[in-house]
Amino acid sequence: MNALIDDVRSEALFASDLQRSQEPTAEVIRRAVWAMVDRFGETGCAELVAQEYGEHPDCAIGRMNWARDAVRLAFAA
Structure with missing residues (x-):
């Protein structure tokens, strides 16, 4: 369940x-x-993440990597 929550949080931060x-x-x-x-x-x-990946895939990858790392640190137990 944590992986799903982390995904939602990462998408929110990305957006x-x-x-x-x-x-x-x-x-x-x-x-x-x-x-x-x-x-x-x-x-x-x-949806906002998908739109950004469609319009700027080269930038979106780096932003999502940052968002995932930042979420892991910010919401660490």
């Missing part, structure tokens, strides 16, 4: 306006994830 260059704290990452899920829902975040 957010938060940037790696901002060097966000764990708290900022968690707030961004919750805000995106509240605003777009799980499906909406996934």
Whole structure:
């Protein structure tokens, strides 16, 4: 179940306006994830990710790798 939750969180962070260059704290990452899920829902975040992969696949891969790593750190138990 954690893998599914991590996927949703990663998609939400990916879809957010938060940037790696901002060097966000764990708290900022968690707030961004919750805000995106509240605003777009799980499906909406996934749709935004799919759209970005379709339009900018070269950039999307790096952003998703960052989002996954950031989510793992921000939501570590």
